[in-house]
Amino acid sequence: MTTPFLSVERLSQRYPDGEGGTTTIFENASFGIERGEFVVILGHSGCGKSTIMNILAGLAEASEGVVIMDGKEVSGPSLDRGVVFQNYSLLPWLSALKNVTFAVAARYPDWSKDQVLSHSKKHLEMVGLSADVFNRKPSQLSGGMRQRVSIARAFSISPKLLLLDEPFGALDALTRGTIQDELLKVWAGTNQTVFMITHDIDEAILLADRILLMSNGPYARVAESVEITIPRPRNRIEIVEHPNYYAIRNHLVQFLGKRSKELAGPTDAAENRPVTVRIDKTAPAAPSPKKLAV
Amino acid sequence: MTEMSVNKRAAILSFILLFAGLLLWEAVIPAQKAAGELTEYERLTGGGAQKAGVPPPSQVLEKAWEQLSNPFYDAGPNDKGIGIQIGYSIYRVLAGYVLAALIAIPLGFLIGMSPVAYKALNPFIQVLRPISPLAWMPLALFIIQDSEASAIFVIFICSIWPMLINTAFGVAGVRKDWVNVARTHELGALRTAFTVILPAAAPTIVTGMRISIGIAWLVIVAAEMLVGGTGIGYYVWNEWNNLDLTSVIFSILMIGVVGMALDAMFGVLQRFVVYSE
Structure with a gap:
């Protein structure tokens, strides 16, 4: 297996819990991002999304694990990693x-x-x-x-990697829509690698090549990596008519609503890599792997 | 009837208050009786002598006109124009103030940036800050052995605290996001200090500077009454000794006007550095 452009390896974050012990936010999280990929991470509050982003940005340090970008270990903030807060x-x-x-x-x-x-x-x-x-x-x-x-x-x-921390979280729905389009337009012309946090499922499907799903914290992990099998260029109006749209959306809703809770808690695995999920209704010939939560 | 603007109405009210105040002042001062109206007994008991009373505003205005039409004359150590006296005071205030700023602002930066420095220096600041600046005067006179420099020292010590505390407060309160912007753009420590922290903390720092200049101007009058020689404070005290109350009232007004001008200067500076989020 070749090393991806950005490789997050066995990242853990623990804080003292104020009673002498430690609280583990997430443990042994490992995932990769390819060059030019648009990756969105989804998960409930408290699962450590923002912490992962701050570690990628170099603004925070992980308790354990490393992040390697383009062959070099990430330490401290850098112009190679742009951040939109x-x-x-x-x-x-x-x-x-x-x-x-x-x-x-x-x-x-x-x-x-x-x-x-x-x-x-x-x-x-x-x-x-x-x-x-x-x-x-x-x-x-x-x-x-x-x-x-x-x-x-x-x-x-x-930057080699663009980090977007809920960039549209504070905007109203209409403005959000136009700026999403704007972002897609700018991004399409650049081959920029993007890692983005959001709470908005539709936004994630519209923008992402791949969505990482996190289980609830503490002991959160990046549980699944869902490929968005909808061709680009996409736009908000046409995307909902694509046969894969609601299949993917249902899967995400199911995950966030139910399975993120079931998957919570510590695991024995030394490394928690996300399971790849591919939902594609346009190619029924190919036997769809993994469970389809419909 | 057309509505006048708030400013216009306020200006008219100000003028009415001014004239009413002046009229009242003029009216309550008892007139000296002319010598011809006195009884023989009154003349014998010295009733005809000029009584030293509070001068009416008309006399003060006359004095002001006289002084302001030739503010820079110098007829020996006890008779200098008001301009020269105020000039000395402003020079002392600025000298002490600039020295204080040169120390307080960098030190405030340090205290604001480093929690250790803050905690280490805080007890000293808390003890030294409430000391009346004039209490330093004997010590300053003894150590410095120069009344001029002692006055400047007193100004220095009274204007350093608001600047120090406000700078530290402003720097410590710079939003973490803005510092992160500097960090993600790989700005060095010095560039971060000048391009992010200084502009972010500037409104708080200038507020401290404004408080300081006000205190310095309050203190210089008292300090000059003690050290004597020159300056507006000395002038007030000297005219009191001369029992020239007209000059005393005139110089009190001048202290107010200069203080207002100094404050207004910092008001302008404040408008330059202020920003809204």
Whole structure:
């Protein structure tokens, strides 16, 4: 087996529980992400999704285990791993444009001012922002616009891995939809590897190549890896008519509603790799492996 | 009837209050009786002598006009123009204040960044902060042996605390997300301090600076009354000794005006650094 582009190996996170013992959030989690893949992780609160993301970003350290990206161990934050946070994390004293140029200048210190500026503007336009909002401060932008700036900033530094931490969690449903489209459009042109957290099942199906499902914590693990067998380009309206859509969606709902609880608790396995699940109704000839929760 | 704007109505009310206050002041001051109206007995008991009373506002205005039309004259150590006196005071305040800022802001940064430094220095700050700045004066005079430098030291010691505490508070309270933005963009410690932490904490720091300059201006008057020689505080005390109450009232007003101007300067600075989330 070849090593994937990003390899998470036997990652565990434990905290002292305040009574002398430890609480294990997740244990021996192992999974991989291929270059150019869009992977979404789904799970209930408290299963450690955000912790995994912070470890991938280098903002937190795991109790045990390693993350290897592109042959090198991840330690500390780096420009190779861009992060879009749920609360946008724009610097409020800088204009939208300056929030991007500051990142671009950090990424490409040799570039001239003009280069930095045109590169930044290009990315702001890519996410659908027009020139008249470039000079506005984040407080003068709507939530959706702020998150666009944040996405533009992340794409502008072309990180090897893009981490999205519930990027649309704070947006209303309509805005969320348009920005999802925007994100898909920008992503399609880049071959960017993305790892994203969300709570929204439909969002996950729309965006992902693969969805990782986590069982409940404590002792959570990445239990399944569900392939999204719906061809790209996808869009929100047509995707629901694809024969695989509801099959996959039902599987996810079943998992989150029932099986994530049943699977909770410690295991004896030295390594918890997710089981691959492939649901494809368009190819009935191929015997579908694994259980189909319909 | 057309509605006047709030500002206009407030301005009119201010003027009414001002004139009413001045009229009241003028009215309550008992007029000196002219010598011709006195009885013989009153003349014999010294009733005709000029009584030192609180001067009416008209006299204060006259004094103000006289002083402000030639503020920078210098006729020896006991007779200098109001401009020169205020100039000395501002120089002392700024000298002590700048020294305090040079120490308080970097130190505040350190305390804000490091919980260990915060805990280690906190007891000292808590003990030293409530000490009245004038209590330092004898010690300063003894150690420094120079009244001018002692006044500056007193300003230094009174303006350092609000700046130190506010800087530490502002730096410690910088949102973790913004620091994470700096970290994920691989900014070095110095770049992070200047491009993220400083602008994020700037509103709190400038608030501390504004409180400090206000305290420094309060303290300089008292300090100059003690050390003497020059300055607006010395001027007030000197005119009191001269029993020239007109000058005393005039200089009290000037202290207020300069204090307001200093505060307004920091108000402008505050508008520059403020941001809304």
